[in-house]
Amino acid sequence: MKSIVHLTANIETVEKYLHSQSWLKTGEKITSTEVPGDGNMNFTLRVKTNRRSFILKQSREYVEKYPQVEAPVTRTLREAEFYGLVSGHSNLKSKMPKLLKVDEQNYVLFLEDLGEATDYTFLYEKGQILNDDELAEIITFAADLHTKLTRQDSKKNLPNRKMRELNHKHIFIYPFLEENGLDLDAVLPGLQKVAEPFKSDENLKGKIEKLGKRYLEEGNSLLHGDYFPGSWLKSTDGIRIIDPEFCFFGEPEFEIGVTIAHLNMANQPEEIVQKALRYYKERAPLDEKLRQQYTAVEIFRRILGLAQLPLTIPLQKRQELLNESFEVLTKADYSELPSAIYHHKNLSIYER
Template sequence: MNNIIHLTANIKTIEKYLDSQSWLKTDEKVTAIEVPGDGNMNFTLRVKTNKRSFIIKQSREYVEKYPQVEAPIERALGEAKFYEFISHYSSLKNQMPNLLGVDNQNYVLYLEDLGNGTDYTFLYEKGRVLKDEELSKIITFAADLHSDLTRQKTEITLPNCQMRELNHKHIFIYPYLKENGLDLDAILPGLQGIAEPYKTNERLKGNIEKLGKRYLQDGNSLLHGDYFPGSWLKSKNGIKIIDPEFCFFGEPEFEIGVTIAHLKMANQPEEIITKAIRFYKERAPLNEELQQQFTAVEIFRRILGLAQLPLTIALEKRKNLLAESFEVLITMENEINHSVVYR
């Protein structure tokens, strides 16, 4: 690992690095660098030059914001593959930044700058509601991705196993550990008491484990893998999709399940949820029962797990979402189809 260049926020060293990659044009000089927006996992930088601006993103063997937490160092390369695969589909490509270059040696992406937008995490704030047009774009992107990039249509593979294993721990395991280092009452007083009966319910945990195995199994469609408001960018040219570092071939129900969970936690009107499903089903098939199970799991893990969100919903609303999710998970009967292994 010693010969990997460790990028730092220093104009001179960044310029030298960009030069070594031949990513700078003739007479191009770096004039400023800045953090482009909120991010935890990677070292992400906006580089401004005398000619333009662009983004560079380096993955390291740890989580940038929490260096004590290990993470797969090669994740930028999985993300790059996603950009390469979708580049043949203009409707998908137009909704993402262009990938301008990849440094396979140092795990760095060189991306088009979509400008000074913000991601959609503002949706968790009170009173913020997605416009139909935005919802349609978000759902259409996912439906097109899931139906354009399938096993039947492409030879490509993208197991992204290490990232999936990392996500699996956060979604399906850590929230249910007796001691996971998280003080839920510090997040919202009363949350610990609400969580307790769920954390000790063996039937619930058994069903969540089954869904976890399903998540780890390869599926038929290319998924973005982290399809929530943090990956949707409000740019001056409309909504754009970023950060597919958790991508893999899986079941679309996982992706849409996650999206719906976030719409619910962002307290979007029921009408928005219904429309989201309708928009999706107009373009691609969806097993709603399975989608609801993944929605339930995502609600559980975001309310009780380590990857907390800037939620503003009150304790009572969280309690109701958990109760609703519990009903879905406790009554589930789906069995895993072990014959589907593509990896």
């Protein structure tokens, strides 16, 4: 078996790799390489040549930003499968970068360069408000994805079990461990004390365990899997959606729950939050109780967990969000919710 090429920003190394894949055109030479933005999960490189610019994205056996955290090396291949699924839907495909080539041996994607785009994490800054047109575009993409690509209409299975198990650990387990190695006071003084009662509440943890099991079940809608401001790009050609490596067929309530959680943590006006929900419900069904529970657990995950955000909201606001989330989760009655399990006789949930 061939050893895996470990890409770096070194021009000579990258050029040698691209030639080995026959991805460079005759006479094409690399003029520069740079890391675009602050990628968390993968090694991402913008490559400029004397003819064009493109993106290389390679997954490793760890999280790029946190090398001590293991992650499935095959995640870029699952992302490639997502691009394949949306390729038959022009309204979805046009909102994402083009996948030009895939190197399965080295877990590398060759992607269209969207140019000098910026992600929407600026929304976490004080006073930044998402405008109506952008909100509608972001929500419409999700609604179209969830309704146009379903398990019942797709011959392709995309369980993405390993990535879901990683996400499950960081959403439903890690934030609620009393000793998880994260110094919350280093994030924001006083946050550790705020967290303590939640970490020791057995009723809360029991409800979260049930919700976590539900997340791991199979659903009917194709989800992006990590639909938050870091996956939305503001480009010269409009909004683009990136990084669907956590994709799977699941419940839309998880996806929209995550999105609403981030609008709340970005301190968006309640009017924006309600518009987001209205825009979605005009296009697709949504169980509001379940959505609220996924919103609540995502707020816990992002305020108390490893995947910290550049939040500017003060300690008091974070405590308010946690208290509201606590109320939602501890009052949850799972007997009232429909089953999440989607059965398909030809598909195994344990694939990949």
